[in-house]
Amino acid sequence: MYSNIEDYALIGDCETAALVNRNGSIDWLCWPAFDSDACFTALLGTKDHGRWQITPDAPITACKRRYRGDSLILETTLETDGGAITLIDFMPPRGAASDVVRIVRGDRGTVTVRMELIIRFGFGAAIPWVKRDKDGGVLAICGPDMTVLHTPVETHGENLTTVAKFEVKQGDNIPFVLTYGPSHLKVPAPINVYEALKDTEEFWKEWSSRCTYKGEHRDLVMRSLITLKALIYAPSGGIVAAPTTSLPEKLGGSRNWDYRFCWLRDATLTLLVLMNSGYTDEARAWHRWLLRAVAGAPAEMQIMYGIMGQRRLLEWEADWLPGYGGALPVRVGNAAHAQLQLDVYGELIDAFHQTRVAKLELDGDTWAVECAILEHLASVWNKPDHGIWELRGPGKHYVLSKVGCWVAFDRAIKSAETFNLKGPVDKWKELRKEIHRDVCEKGFDPRENTFVESYGSDVLDGAILLLPALGFLPADDPRVKGTIAAVEKYLIRDGFVLRHDPRGVTGEAQPAEGAFLACSLWLAEAYIKMGEIAKAEELFNRVVAIANDVGLLAEEYDSGVKRQTGNFPQALTHIALIAVAHNLASAKRPQEKKVERAK
Structure with missing residues (x-):
């Protein structure tokens, strides 16, 4: 059992x-x-x-x-x-x-x-x-x-x-x-248990007292922030996606991955929720980890690294373990670290831009690293990749991957112009324009009035919900409204958002896994931007209602059996929860801080 x-x-x-x-x-x-x-x-x-x-x-x-x-x-x-x-x-x-x-x-x-x-x-x-x-x-x-x-x-x-x-x-x-x-x-000396208890309580009391969030659902936000702090590897500042491996995305299934590593994809939103919640020390440490991790040849940049910035995360199977509930295989390491995923370039450059806007001190080499990365991105942005969901098999031209490339050049242009930094801005502007046109022409289905998963596809994925948050198009653009409507039609099961379109994964309207909780929260973010606060709050409350009795959330939720699934607790889920709570509070009380990307 x-x-x-x-x-x-x-x-x-x-x-x-x-x-x-x-x-x-x-x-x-x-x-x-x-x-x-x-x-x-x-x-x-x-x-x-x-x-x-x-x-x-x-x-x-x-x-x-x-x-x-x-x-x-x-x-x-x-x-x-x-x-x-x-x-x-x-x-x-x-x-x-x-x-x-x-x-x-x-x-x-x-x-x-x-x-x-x-x-x-x-x-x-x-x-x-x-x-x-x-x-x-x-x-x-x-x-x-x-x-x-x-x-x-x-x-x-x-x-x-x-x-x-x-x-x-x-x-x-x-x-x-x-x-x-x-x-x-030598064998470690025994500790004084009750002094350790007192010191631990004082450590967390002092850390929690720095939280600046005063809005609704403060207990849930604070628990999510504490969980995020617990997932930060203190010696380096790297943040693991989860402390577990191989908890299945579908009960009894084989989609079991090792999440005990640090993903670049989570960089910007992590920085924003830390900075806007009062945790600038952790934000600085995360930024410095990012800079160290990606240092080197831009062509060798990975989507994830080890907690100290290690690059070789070889994947193998622990075949003596029967798996959680029989879900096999049990994987250690993650082969996806070697994939090309173009959206991470946008997350990285965006993270550096947000740090400048927030007036956090940056390493003097940051801009040089960004320029080298952008020079490489200019030559690879139009290649197929494996996308935000790290699907294994042949690459595709994923819409969010291309939008991530657009974000990289867009934020570089804004950093150069706002902070008087030197770079080939005219070239970047041309690339930004070309990528935007490419996505709108090839990644949009005019018959369904929606952006799709990848060029030429007729299915969706949950990642396209990020388009307004990334600033690619405003929330009131008819194409964004059409995309939200399509997500509501095809990706919602029992009130939660799937990340994969069932029509494309199984050939029938049956989900291949549980609902991806971050996607549900991304839809809530889109509702906020569209001014539909009541719908955003309803969806947010639906997600927080499935947190366990101590406020923790996994990667996914299987509404059929009412069970959390995937690695646990999941940093991305808690990060998205914090962001939505901030932005709901700001929508109701404008004096509250927003967790919003500077564009």
Whole structure:
């Protein structure tokens, strides 16, 4: 049996993250970093592939969980007939080592609790050597990896599992700390659990206090911002798309990808929501990561990079894992990093332009890098590519890809003219005009009065919703209105927006995957620009209503079975949610800040 994706909550230390099941089991953790091998992989397999469960020995009659204030400290209250306990789970911001702290607090009566720690390095494939260390901790070593468990509870080994059973009375607080370290170094020293709890709470309290958003749905916006912060790899400033791999886009299907990397495509909107929410330090760090990642020959620019800017993200399959709910294969790495996706050029140049407009300090080499990239783009913009959705197979002339090229030259022109930067502006203007004409002639279907997925296609995709947001055409243009109407006709299922047109994917009106939540939010953005605030709010409320009990959203939603699908939690979904909340608030109260691209 496997749990629903929405049964999980997130904890993290701004270098990696763990997923905690509502039943008290940590079923996913890559250590020491987001892109490391997992040591708890039950999410994609069984408990024998690694998990850490602390739960009542008696049947659970009720479960309630929450985050402590505006923090990433998770509190899960588990009720039994005999009493109740609360698990307090958190990862202190990274110090000398990385720690997962779990405190079992007695709330009512007396509860017998059992603990099972199953460590399996290498995505569940490698069983460690376990022994006691000199301080009484439980030490597990396998190759380069080492963990040590410290707790006052007596533990013992049983079937390659570290287990314990103990009683918790009202008022008790029983700590467990699992710490990671490289196996060639000394065993990390134990931490003071309660000082770590206090420090972690103060860290998140201070960070959250910097949020400048005051509009409606502030709790949801704050939770999304905290989730985004948790997905930022602090040493580099890179933002992973999600902390997981291979959670399926369609339950039981094969569209399972590794999202533990940093996509250029998310650059502009990420910068905007951070800057407009008061988080300029994170915005600067993301900009600097972007600049370092793309440094080099423009022809070698990738669509995604590793958390430190690594370029080789080789894809392979962990064939010993049965997959989430049987969805195979389980993929590690992402072969799409080598694809040509032309829209990312627009996102990159747009990100740099937005940073200038916001008056954030830029590296002195930024403009030179942009000019070199634009020189390369001038020679490749008219080539087929693999598009925003990274479809594998022959390339096409995707509409959004061409619009992304238009954005690149458009924002470069505006940066040059606004900030007195030197460049071949006349050439860029000609290219901007040529691309715009090309898209309007070849990417628009006059019979249906809509832009389409790709040149010559008669189907749509959710990405065309971005045309007004990117400034390609105004929202009141008849072609944009026709496109929105076509999306409403062909891409909406049960009130949510699909990213792929079912007519083109399966040959019949059946979706190939769940609704893509960012696309639903992009439609809400389009409604706002068209002045249809009530429709935007209705769609926004529909999306936030499917967030789980602690405010987290995955990549997609299967309305047929009412389940979240895809990697979780998904940065792009939460980024789009923040943007729509800002812009709805601004539409209702103009003094609120907009999250809008400067054009």
